[in-house]
Amino acid sequence: MKIVPIPAFRDNYQYLVIDDKGTKQAAIVDPVDIDSIQENVLKEKVKLVAGFVTHHHNDHSNHAHKLVPTFGNEVTVYGNDEARIAGQTKNTTDGGVFKIGNLGVKTLHTPCHTTTHVCFFVDDLTTGEKAVFTGDTLFIGGSGRFFEGTAEQMDAALNTKLASLPDDTKVYCGHEYTVGNLKFAATVDGENPHVRAKLRWAEEQRANHQFTVPSSIGDEKKFNPFMRVREPALKKATGKEDPLEVMDVLRTRKNNF
Template sequence: MSVGQIVNLLKMKVRIVPAMEVGKNYMYLLIDQASKTAAAIDPVVPNKIEEAAAEEKVKITHLLTTHHHADHSAGNERMSKLFPGLEIVGGDDRIPAMTKKVGNGDIFNLGNLKVTCLHTPCHTKGHICYFVSSDSSVEKGENVVFTGDTLFSGGCGHFFEGTPDQMYRALIEVLGSLPDETKVFVGHEYTVNNLKYAAHVEPNNKKIAEKLLWAQKLQAEDKFTMPSSIGEEKLINPFMRVREERLKKYTNETDPIKVMGKLRQMKNEFKL
């Protein structure tokens, strides 16, 4: 039986590989179809990624770490031994076995694909989202983004090492300015619970209600809710909707950055 679920685009392919034993985590294998080279994203269970790569007959040349938390980076040491010469990319000195430290706007190639690093501090100080395009012109390319624990479908990560204005910048200014059709692959399968909260915030939002039903059906079938898209998140994710009147009313704040902070605090206290 093959490992995970496959999302086939024309020039790239993404294997979604769950690592459920460590908390509904997603690992990903991103493949450049033409060169058969691949990157492993947050491969916390290396043997599953190794198996997926063998099935795809691809060579893993890069490991992309979104952030230093162990449920994302604890596989790095083992990966460096399994794949000699592996480039281990990250934006934080706390990431194990890192060989290439990147910052905001840094670009490198994976075969024919272009990877752009987006520094999105807040969940952790060195958090990086990886935006991948199949063409040097983003408008012409197939685009995907790996968002780690910054953006979840219908929600966002805890502000462990940052402030509401940093999450505002990450979600609204950085990720929110990517093309709407960009496919989004997040760090954890929290979609159903996130959307239950979103439905509480916006009871009259039909898109949220529809997506919640869809996500519950998939969850019951043991399937994944990835990928989402930037355009869809703008419609259903309260943390990407902090400028909307309804969100201001819900939080009793007018400044979108204050809405962001209050919304996070209210979600932390929300009982499902």
């Protein structure tokens, strides 16, 4: 599996996901800039057969409706919100599976940022590589805002559903927010050496105009405060014992950070 990050807008990521060891079929995650998608499809010499839309917000979906007219009727546009995603052609189910060439895809519904948010877990059946495209649910070192949901829903999304994926699953999120997320993490989990090390690395990457994606599920469990709401350090920092209350306090503080 080859994954090509394609920057868009100020800090968004689209991703071209390619079955590079087999069929050369590909999918585009969160299509918002059809010109850059076309450029990369041509550059990689692949056949685009799918679009994966994590949620309806314009900065993740606004060119979904251009995929079929541009790349043909063989393209399936997967999403979980046909009422709010123009161009969606296939509704996902929680735990639903399908294939892109030799890539197995599983859809994970993660309501909170929006009620219909979905993450896409991709497993290369040839190489064993695994990746999850988390949109605005899980960021490197952070979480999405709870626009249409609750702390309980975000906890279920992060610490039950996504945390249950294999630790070596690569995490590809929807925005380049890593440095800011880890600076916040340092204010609530500052004694954690993983936070400090990851922040130093992320600052170096950005100073050199490099991406900070991907992370991994295993690493997120070490430094992402929203995946550590059951740890004593985060309970102490928030003054709460209930993990859901810890989650809620963390999100409120991050909103104002």
